[in-house]
Amino acid sequence: MTSKMVIRQPQPVMEARxxxxxxxxTCDCFDDVPQCCLAFWCCPCFACKTSKEYGEDLCLPLLEIFGCCIPPITMSMRAxxxxxxGIKGTMCMDCAxxxxxxxxxxxxxxxxxxxRKIQIVLLNAKNT
Structure with a gap:
């Protein structure tokens, strides 16, 4: 008689919001003072960092240098x-x-x- 070990792969646990x-x-900057200081003193660096964290290209915000009155990258990232x-809002508010x-x-x-970071919890494999 042979024993068979069954291993389950860890499954991500997603937190719904x-x-x-x-x-x-928008003006709750005191919720995270260090980040707001970085954004105030070096907005291009902060925008690049945030863009990367969001999963977009690191240098994408630098394209706004070539923009006109409305910062297109900031507006499109917010939208x-x-x-x-699934946040309520309008393009007009994003633009403003x-x-x-x-x-x-x-x-x-x-x-x-x-x-909104999704935590992934690893489950232990057990023998059956």
Missing amino acids: DSEEWASG SMRQRY CATFCTSCTWCQMSREIKS
């Missing part, structure tokens, strides 16, 4: 984040935030990424 709102407001996380509060908008997106 029911909120259709941003985890923090993309709203779409991905990107145009008048670029640093604060990048901070808000960074905080959102942190708050």
Whole structure:
């Protein structure tokens, strides 16, 4: 008689979030002071870091240097984040935030990424 060992592969455990709102407001910079300081003093560096954390190209925000009045990358990243996380809002609001509060908008997106991180829990394999 032979014994057979069955091993189950670890499965990711996803945390669902029911909120259709941003985890923090655009001007809630004191929720994460170090990040807001970096965004204030070196917004291009902070935008690149946040873009990379979101899964986009690291240098994508640098394309805004060639933009006109409305920062297109900031606006599109904010709209993309709203779409991905199911957050209510409008393109008009994304445009206003990107145009008048670029640093604060990048901070808000960074905080959102942190708050929406999906934790993966590894399960132990057991013999049966």
